[in-house]
Amino acid sequence: MNPEFRQALYETHLLIEEHAKDREIEDNPLPESIARKEAPRIPDVPEHEVVRHYLRLSQMNYGVDTGFYPLGSCTMKYNPKYSEALCRERDALDLHPYQPEDTVQGTLRIMYELQEMLAEIGGMDSVSLQPAAGAQGEFTGLAIVHGYYKNNNEERDEVVLPDTSHGTNPASAAMLGYKTIEIPSKEGCVDLKALREAVGENTAAFMLTNPNTLGLFEEDVLEIADIVHGSGALLYYDGANLNAIMGKTDPGKMNFDIMHFNLHKTFSTPHGGGGPGSGPVGVVEDLKSYLPVPLVKKEGDKFILDYSLENSIGRVKGFYGNWMVLLRAYAYILERGREGLTQVSERAVLNSNYLRKKLEGTLELPYKPLRKHEFVLSGQKLKKEGLRTMDLAKRLLDYGYHAPTIYFPLIVDEALMVEPTETERKETLDEFAAIIEKIMNENPETVKNAPHNTAVGRVDETRAAKKPIASYKMREGDEK
Amino acid sequence: MEETKEMLDHLGIAGVEELFKDIPDKIRSELKLEEGLTEMEVMNRVKDILKENRSLSEFSNFMGGGIYRHYVPTAVNEVVSRSEFYSSYTPYQPEISQGMLQALFEYQSLICELTGMEAANTSMYDYPTALAEAILMSDRINRRKKHRFLVPENIHWEIEPVLKNYLRGTDIILEWVKYDKTTGQIDKEDLKRKAGDDMLGFFVSSPNVFGVLEEDTKFYSDIKDETGSVMVAGCDPLSLTLLQPPSEWGADIVVGDSQPFGIPPSFGGPTVGIFACKGRYIRRMPGRMIGETVDKDDERAYCMLLQTREQHIRRDRATSNICTNQSLMALASAVHMFVKGGKGLEKIAKKNYDNAHRLASLIEDIDGYSSPSFDSEFFNEFLIGNQKMIDLKEFKERCKNNDILPGIPLGSWTESKFKELPPSLLIAVTEMNDAEDMEVLVNTLQEVKE
Numbered sequence: 001m002n003p004e005f006r007q008a009l010y011e012t013h014l015l016i017e018e019h020a021k022d023r024e025i026e027d028n029p030l031p032e033s034i035a036r037k038e039a040p041r042i043p044d045v046p047e048h049e050v051v052r053h054y055l056r057l058s059q060m061n062y063g064v065d066t067g068f069y070p071l072g073s074c075t076m077k078y079n080p081k082y083s084e085a086l087c088r089e090r091d092a093l094d095l096h097p098y099q100p101e102d103t104v105q106g107t108l109r110i111m112y113e114l115q116e117m118l119a120e121i122g123g124m125d126s127v128s129l130q131p132a133a134g135a136q137g138e139f140t141g142l143a144i145v146h147g148y149y150k151n152n153n154e155e156r157d158e159v160v161l162p163d164t165s166h167g168t169n170p171a172s173a174a175m176l177g178y179k180t181i182e183i184p185s186k187e188g189c190v191d192l193k194a195l196r197e198a199v200g201e202n203t204a205a206f207m208l209t210n211p212n213t214l215g216l217f218e219e220d221v222l223e224i225a226d227i228v229h230g231s232g233a234l235l236y237y238d239g240a241n242l243n244a245i246m247g248k249t250d251p252g253k254m255n256f257d258i259m260h261f262n263l264h265k266t267f268s269t270p271h272g273g274g275g276p277g278s279g280p281v282g283v284v285e286d287l288k289s290y291l292p293v294p295l296v297k298k299e300g301d302k303f304i305l306d307y308s309l310e311n312s313i314g315r316v317k318g319f320y321g322n323w324m325v326l327l328r329a330y331a332y333i334l335e336r337g338r339e340g341l342t343q344v345s346e347r348a349v350l351n352s353n354y355l356r357k358k359l360e361g362t363l364e365l366p367y368k369p370l371r372k373h374e375f376v377l378s379g380q381k382l383k384k385e386g387l388r389t390m391d392l393a394k395r396l397l398d399y400g401y402h403a404p405t406i407y408f409p410l411i412v413d414e415a416l417m418v419e420p421t422e423t424e425r426k427e428t429l430d431e432f433a434a435i436i437e438k439i440m441n442e443n444p445e446t447v448k449n450a451p452h453n454t455a456v457g458r459v460d461e462t463r464a465a466k467k468p469i470a471s472y473k474m475r476e477g478d479e480k
Numbered sequence: 481m482e483e484t485k486e487m488l489d490h491l492g493i494a495g496v497e498e499l500f501k502d503i504p505d506k507i508r509s510e511l512k513l514e515e516g517l518t519e520m521e522v523m524n525r526v527k528d529i530l531k532e533n534r535s536l537s538e539f540s541n542f543m544g545g546g547i548y549r550h551y552v553p554t555a556v557n558e559v560v561s562r563s564e565f566y567s568s569y570t571p572y573q574p575e576i577s578q579g580m581l582q583a584l585f586e587y588q589s590l591i592c593e594l595t596g597m598e599a600a601n602t603s604m605y606d607y608p609t610a611l612a613e614a615i616l617m618s619d620r621i622n623r624r625k626k627h628r629f630l631v632p633e634n635i636h637w638e639i640e641p642v643l644k645n646y647l648r649g650t651d652i653i654l655e656w657v658k659y660d661k662t663t664g665q666i667d668k669e670d671l672k673r674k675a676g677d678d679m680l681g682f683f684v685s686s687p688n689v690f691g692v693l694e695e696d697t698k699f700y701s702d703i704k705d706e707t708g709s710v711m712v713a714g715c716d717p718l719s720l721t722l723l724q725p726p727s728e729w730g731a732d733i734v735v736g737d738s739q740p741f742g743i744p745p746s747f748g749g750p751t752v753g754i755f756a757c758k759g760r761y762i763r764r765m766p767g768r769m770i771g772e773t774v775d776k777d778d779e780r781a782y783c784m785l786l787q788t789r790e791q792h793i794r795r796d797r798a799t800s801n802i803c804t805n806q807s808l809m810a811l812a813s814a815v816h817m818f819v820k821g822g823k824g825l826e827k828i829a830k831k832n833y834d835n836a837h838r839l840a841s842l843i844e845d846i847d848g849y850s851s852p853s854f855d856s857e858f859f860n861e862f863l864i865g866n867q868k869m870i871d872l873k874e875f876k877e878r879c880k881n882n883d884i885l886p887g888i889p890l891g892s893w894t895e896s897k898f899k900e901l902p903p904s905l906l907i908a909v910t911e912m913n914d915a916e917d918m919e920v921l922v923n924t925l926q927e928v929k930e
Contacts, residue, residue, distance in 0.1 A: 007576065012578070012582060012780060014582070014585070014586055014589065015586060015818050016586060016589050016590065016593070019822070020822075023822065025721075025722065025826065027830075028722055029722070029830060029833050029834070029837075030693075030722050030723060030833075030857065031695065031857055033695060033696075033697075034686075034693060034694075034695055034697060034723060034724050034857070035722065035723070035724065036720070036721070036722055036723055036724050036725065037724075039721070039822050039823075039826065040590075040593040040594050040720065040721060040725075040822060041593050041822070042590060042593060042594075042817055042818070042821060042822035042825060043818070043821060043822060044821035044822055044823050044824065045818060045821060047553075047555055047819055050555065050815065050818045050819050051555050051558065051559065053818075054559040054562070054583065054815060055559075055562070056579075057578075057579035057580075057582055057583050058559075058562040058564040058565050058579050059564065059579065060578045060579035060582075061564045061565060061568055061576075061577055061578065061579030061580045062564070062568060062573075062576040062577060063563055063564045063565065063566070063567030063568035064563075064567040064568070065563040065564065065567040066564060066567075069568075069569075071569060071572070074569055076569060078567075079567060080519075082519050082522055082523055084561070085523070086523070086526050086527070086530075088557070089527065089530055090535045090537060091527075091530040091531060091533045091534075091535050092530055092533075092746075093744040093745070093746050094535035094536045094537055094549070094744055094745060095533060095535060095536065095745055095746065095747040096536055096541070096543040096547055096549070096745045096747070096748075096885065097546075097547055097745070097747050097748030098543055098545055098547075098888055099534075099536070099539075099543060099885055100876070100880070100885075103533065103534040104533050104534075104747065105532040105533065106529045106530045106531060106532035106533040107530075107533055107747055109529055109532065110526075110529055110530075117513060120511065120512055120513060121511065121513070123509060132605040132606070132609075132749065132750070132804075132806070133605065133802070133803065133804035133805070134803065134804060135791070135801045135802055135803045135804065136605065136609075136801075136802075138801065139645075139801060140645075143645050143648060146648055146649065166792075167790075167791040167792040167793070167794075167795050167798070167803075168791050168792075168801050168803050170791075170795040170796035171791035171794075171795060171796060171798040171800070171801035172801040173796065174796040174797070174798070174801075175616075175646070175649065175800070175801050176648055176649035177648065177649020177650055178649065180795075180796040216502075217502040217503055219502050219503075219504060221504075221507065222504070222506060222507065245503070246511065247509075247510060247511045248500050248503055248508065248509070249503050249507045249508055249509050250509050252509075253507040253508070253509045254507050262804075264804065270563075270566045270567050270808075271566075271567070271568065271569035271570075271804075272565075272566050272806075272807055272808030272809075273565050273566065273568045273569065273570075273571070273580040273583075273584070273807045273808055273811065274569060274570040274571070274580070274584075274602065274768060274804065274805055274807030274808075275603070275750075275804040275805040275806045275807050275808065275809075276749075276750035276804070276805075276806045276807075276808060276809060277804035279804075313645055314641030314642070314644055314645060315608070315638060315641040315642045315645065316609075316642060316645055317605050317606050317608060317609050317642060317749075318546060318606045318607060318608045318609075318636070318638045318639075318642070318748060318749075319546075319547070319606075319638070319747070319748025319749055320747065320748055320749070321749055322749040322750040323746055323747040323748065323749050323750075324746050324749070324750060325749075325750065327526075330526070331522050331526050333513070334514070334516075334517050334522050334525065334526070335516055335517055335518075335519065335522045336516050337513055337514055337515045337516025337517065338510075338511045338512070338513040338514065338515060338516070339515065339516060340516040341511055341513065342510075342511060346496045346499075347496075349496070349499045349500065350484065350487055350488070350496050350499060351487075353491055353499055354487045354490060354491060357490060357491055358490075370499065370501075370502055372499075393573065394573075394575065397573060397575055397576045402573060402576060403572075403573050405572070408792065425483065426483045426486060426487055449776070451575045451576070454575040454576045454578075455575065455576075455578045455579075456574075456575055456578055456775040456779055456781040457575065457775040457776045457777050457779070458575060458775060458776045459574040459575055459773060459774075459775050459776075459781045459782075459783045460773050460774055460775065460776065460781075461574070461773065461783045461784075461787075463773050463774065464771040464772070464773035464783050464785055465771075465785065465786055465788070468599075468759075468762050468771050468785055468786060469771050469772040469773070470585075470588055470598070470599040470600065470759075470762060470769050470770070470771055470785055471585075471588050471589040471591075471592040471598060471599060471600060472586075472589035472592070472593075473589065473592045473593070473598050474592075474598050474599065474759055475772055
């Protein structure tokens with residue numbers, strides 16, 4: 001066992017367990033008929049105990065600031081601290097969405113400039129900052145597709161996507177009522193023949209991320225675009241993997257019509273334990289009038305919220321997007337600049353290929369070697385010892401690493417999807433590769449029973465699903 | 481750089497450009513952005529731009545309409561600034577992520593205590609998207625031939641366009657129920673007329689967009705029972721420390737926004753969409769949910785619950801496409817609730833109620849105003865009306881000169897928001913408003929009148 005990593009473990013009672021027994025609300029000003037009688041069971045705990053509780057919980061959690069977090073598809077890069085400091089400024093956080101435009105000119109300027117910067121990076125003509133996350137960006141993009149065909153009186157009810165696509169792609173398409181058609185890949189990339197057969201007069205859109213989830217660049221992308229456009233469908237770019245190509249190519253150049261950005265991935269806003277993120281959507285000129293409203297527009301030297309888009313799909317959420325996330329991304333793009341963002345992609349791809357090369361002798365690497373920002377290994381080899389990729393992932397935790405994404409994409413057996421990002425140094429990658437090799441030679445029992453050094457041992461997720469306890473209340477019901 | 485050189489050597493290539501040789505020349509592009517800045521330059525530049533804003537602290541502020549300015553205890557910021565929390569992501573590896581998992585489980589538990597529901601998820605994006613997902617969920621719970629869902633007209637004006645997008649690809653039809661022009665509550669006759677056992681469900685919000693509380697809650701549980709449909713209730717979580725929880729009047733799903741707890745106004749985002757439901761519908765839920773279980777040594781542990789509902793497993797048959805949510809904001813809300821405690825929150829809620837009612841009666845005393853304009857109980861937000869057509873431009877000018885954000889104009893002096901009402905203002909009052917604030921607003925309203 002590695003003595004270098006040992007996660008904290010504290011007694012894990014819930015604060016809510018300290019609630020008083022059935023407290024009646026006194027002097028409730030509301031009318032008897034709608035007044036609450038019993039107070040909600042929220043305990044009254046001294047503040048320092050609350051702070052201790054959460055400080056302890058934080059020490060039982062692993063973030064990028066704790067260590068290497070090569071979670072494929074999620075771009076877990078180090079997030080600069082200046083962005084956090086800016087978000088604590090009163091002139092950033094103490095703003096109401098409906099205060100007069102002339103009192104929020106700073107915010108509107110930043111949003112306007114961010115719209116412009118993202119349009120430039122994506123090679124798009126216009127960008128909306130409203131979507132709250134990548135999946136909502138996809139949803140927005142497909143709602144635009146939906147609105148566009150409705151306007152043109154075309155009935156197209158299918159969305160085609162490769163079998164390597166992110167789960168959110170088919171899920172977003174389904175939410176908009178589209179039938180999804182998955183086409184099998186060839187050598188890990190889009191099979192042009194299968195694509196030609198799949199698209200037609202019913203196809204509304206083809207969704208693609210490039211590089212794809214295997215980290216392979218779809219070299220035939222222009223031909224893909226021709227096939228898709230030839231069928232009258234639109235081409236959608238899932239921006240989850242944009243970290244690989246900045247300054248090298250862009251979705252506009254690749255002839256995509258619509259795309260979303262993941263600001264919490266590419267533009268280094270923290271992932272927040274699951275969110276908030278931000279998923280701006282960019283479109284080509286022909287689709288601009290369909291974007292959600294409002295956009296930020298510049299009129300003279302003033303910035304205004306513009307609701308005047310002719311075919312706008314309306315709104316996908318309240319207000320104008322996750323402003324505090326937008327602010328962080330804006331600061332990051334300013335700091336990196338033209339050269340810096342290009343270097344981000346260069347280093348992300350260098351790190352990925354370096355680590356890929358270090359590991360391809362240890363684990364199997366299906367498909368061709370040259371990858372972009374991430375790569376997918378197969379843990380098939382582990383089966384000989386009665387192990388699975390899951391076991392390797394859990395054992396990695398023992399050595400103080402977050403595990404890569406596992407069992408995705410689905411076309412790789414026992415997949416291990418590794419995305420090192422540009423913010424890691426060579427030494428970290430070397431150590432990580434050495435540890436994987438070490439684990440492969442460990443006693444299989446040790447690996448099978450991992451993790452040993454984390455706050456808790458392997459968690460029984462099946463049991464959780466059998467008798468779900470989603471709140472303190474449900475646990476109590478169980479005990480009764 | 482030495483390091484880069486070693487890495488390139490290991491790959492047997494001369495330069496990093498070789499790693500991009502699979503990108504065809506035809507699609508090559510370069511960025512046209514400015515040169516990068518140093519951290520110091522970024523800080524100076526962005527702070528200078530932010531100075532063009534005027535923060536709420538510079539005003540007598542009465543803005544609400546879905547975003548409220550409450551006091552955020554300092555400890556909340558300390559906790560959410562722990563980068564073990566904020567620099568982590570969705571807890572796919574539960575063993576190393578117990579801290580966030582437990583914290584989110586506690587958030588879910590608090591939401592359940594407030595709403596009376598048994599299950600909650602870790603967040604939706606916000607109130608409108610939570611309601612949209614609730615309507616989609618009612619269709620999963622209650623598959624019916626006719627997919628009517630009844631929504632009252634007294635909901636926030638930004639909700640309708642969101643619902644339209646979320647229902648775009650479904651066969652669910654929204655049917656609008658009128659509100660009572662005297663009480664601001666749902667027009668019960670109209671609801672009764674439109675309700676039937678052929679509908680999926682219906683939505684009731686208390687408070688609604690006018691801040692009005694529904695006073696005859698039993699009526700709604702009766703409608704629900706008679707029609708066997710799904711009732712979705714909208715809430716303000718702070719008001720629930722004093723208000724009967726929606727579970728007591730029949731709600732199956734409760735939605736709202738937890739922004740009043742621990743989240744600054746932030747120009748409208750990020751906030752945290754509340755989504756809670758009865759335990760028996762847990763498998764129909766959208767989004768991430770945390771559950772309690774044990775580890776291999778039978779010690780208590782937490783993990784993501786029922787992931788097979790979700791997009792990364794079920795793809796096009798998932799209950800929702802949501803992946804990244806608003807978890808950190810959920811954490812902020814939970815910390816706020818625990819720091820203030822049950823009694824503390826109740827005290828804040830009472831202060832909100834008292835302040836709002838004091839201001840309402842001060843305005844009522846001004847000739848020409850009806851305050852509140854609806855004959856109903858309210859919590860911390862209310863509508864005032866003036867039968868005469870006041871000049872909106874002049875009013876805004878006066879507010880500007882006096883540094884007042886007087887609330888949100890609704891009614892016939894706006895282009896699209898509840899035009900059927902006389903010139904009205906939606907005024908929110910919280911524990912942050914003092915007597916001086918109120919005096920400034922009252923004086924200004926008096927001046928406009930003259």
